[in-house]
Amino acid sequence: MKVSRWSRCIGMAALIWVAGIYPAGAQNPAITLNVDNLELREIVKRLGETARAPLELFAPDDVTSQKASFHWEKVGLGQAMRDLCNRFALVAQHRPGAGYELRRFGGVAPNAGEDNAPRAITPEGYQVIAQRIQVYEGRARTFLGxxxxxxxGxxxxxxxxxxxxxxxxxxxxxxxxxxxxxxxxxLTSPDGSGYYSGGVQFPDxxxxxxxxxxxxxxxxRLRWLTADLYAHRSVQEVRISIPLPLEKRIVVRQEQGVLVAVADWRSAEPIEGLPPELAGFGGDGGPSARVRVQWAAGQTVRARDRDDWLMAPVAVDASGRRYYPSVNGGSGGGGEVEWREGQVTFHGMQAPAVRLEWNLLLCxxxxxxxxxxxxxxxxxxxxxxxxxxxKPPVTAPAVRTGSLACxxxxxxxxxxxxxxxxxxATRQGRGWGPIRWRDVWLSAGGAARLEDLAPGTYRVLRRYATPSGRQGRWQNADVVVTIITGKEARLPALEFKSQE
Structure with a gap:
């Protein structure tokens, strides 16, 4: 089987970055572009040139050479990119400070199934789609104190x-x-607000x-959910880079009123002479440093590419590979200036880092x-x-009673x-005990039955209403019977005989 060579197609001839204020919509320009029966690599190139946005395509030759036609008229860049992703099974990925990548994707696309998700379009033309809902519940019991x-929850x-x-x-x-x-x-949000989660694919x-x-x-289910969406209408991109290793213990840089500081950069050196039982100890730590971002009170500063409260930098090695940090001990404050500070560690970074980069937005x-x-x-x-x-099987109790039918x-x-x-009345010695009466309803056929009678000898008296207008007498109204466990005793019929 022949393995295809991979192509790397760049959507702009040169990438030029200028720090300045630009409307947020500049990231998602409306474009008009018609392409007829062109290869994917050429479509990506033309789309990047038309939108003046850096787009790169990473896919096998048998994919980049596939042809298609698109007719985009006043369509946002994000929608055009989605059309490409849907047509060629691609996934988009934002590269901090360097536009977007389109890559071949073999799994389920992140936006798959959105047509079946709860969604709406606002009067201003914004599409809103419920992406995920999670319910968390916890219980705890403290025994001391x-x-x-x-x-x-x-x-x-x-x-x-x-x-x-x-x-x-x-x-x-x-x-x-x-x-x-x-x-x-x-249900009302406790503070009445939400927050930005990051993690998007497309510029819109x-x-x-x-x-x-x-x-x-x-x-x-939720019958309905309402909210107001707030955003920054314009932003100023602030990109700051500090070379590594540091020229002194602490280095400070400032751009557009945003100050960053990094101190005590340490690279994790392999630990020599470990005993066999500690093999690999300390080998996955990675380089670390103390970092701070600071700006004037009243301004709003955010991380450009991810939801990061600390706005920590990324570390870049000589090959251009970028490493995102884990953060420990973050803190912040306000007053005349606002700041965020913490310890960052770049786990798994083996090659020496050549610089730290901050990609921020002054909003x-x-x-x-x-x-x-x-x-x-x-x-x-x-x-x-x-x-x-x-449940364990219930054993029926042994039958300890008898029954009586008449x-x-x-x-x-x-x-x-x-x-x-x-x-x-039960037999007591040579006589009978007290008579205890109960009512029993006759069923069809004039039959009656008494259950759960204790074994023994009984005197049984029976009384039934005399038929209206008749003269006669009852026979077998007072009889003696013996009840035996598990058996039915049958009395002679109580019978009314009319007088002629």
Missing amino acids: GGQDEQY NLTIQILCRCPAGESLAAATLDNVQAEDDLGNR ERIVSSQLPTPDPRAT SDLEKVTSLRLTDIPLPSPPKRPAPAP QVLIDGKPATPGKLAVGM
Whole structure:
């Protein structure tokens, strides 16, 4: 089988970056472009040139040589990129400070199934799509210190916001977030707001999240969710680079009023002379440093490419490979200046780092861009609980009683259904104990039955209403019977005989 050579197609001849203020929509320009029966590599090149955006294609030759036609008229760059991804099974990836990559993708596309997700279009033309909803519930019990039971949890919803052509959201957030479940319970975000989650593919998309109280466990969906979407209308990109190794213990740089500092850069050297039982100890730490970002109070600064409270830098090696850090001990403050500070470690970085890079946005004030309303949002299914263990078989208790059956006849025919009074007295010595009466209803055929009688000898008295207008006498109204465990005793019929 022949292995295809991979092509790397660049959508712009040169990448030029100029620090300056630009509208957020510059990242998603509206384009008009017609391509007829062109190869994918040529389509990507023309799209990048038309949008004045750096696009790169990474795919096998048998993919880049495939031909297609597209007719885009006043379409946003993000939508044109989605069309390419859908047609050629590609996935888009934003490269910090260097545009976008389009790569061959073999799995399920991140936006697959969006047509079936709860979605809406606002009057301003923004598409909003429920991307993910999560319900978290926890319980705790503290035994010491006067503790008590605790219950806690929340509902988190992520919403994909897609801008109209010619607009984009450098950073976005939600406010006035409210929802109602299918039981009529109103849910309101504790602080009334949401936050930017990052992690987008296309220049016209942003993901925003919000937390709501835990819904009633009986609820199955949210009837509706409403919120206001806020964003920065203009941004100023701030890119700062500090060479490594540091020229002194602490190095400071400042651009457009944003100050960054890095101190105590340390590269993790292999530990020599370890005993065999500690082989590999300390080998996965990676280089580390203390970093700070600082700016004047009243300004808004955000990380350009990801949702990162610390706005930590990336480390770059000589090959251009970028490494994202893990953060420990983050802190921040406000006053005349605002700042974020923490310890960063670049795990898995083997090659020496040549520089640290910050890619930041200095943003204008937040402005409301639209209001959104989503309806009929299914909640996650409740957890499956294990089936209860089968109960041990119940052994029927040994039969320790007997029963009594009798019949009532009127002139030789079964009496109609009615109430039969039965009095029973147990033998005590040579006599009888007290008579205890009970009522028994006759069934069809004039039959009656008494259950659960203790074994022994009984005197049985029976009384039944005398037929109206008849003269006669009852036979077998007072009899003696012996009850035996597990058996049925049958009395002679109680019979009324009319006088002629």
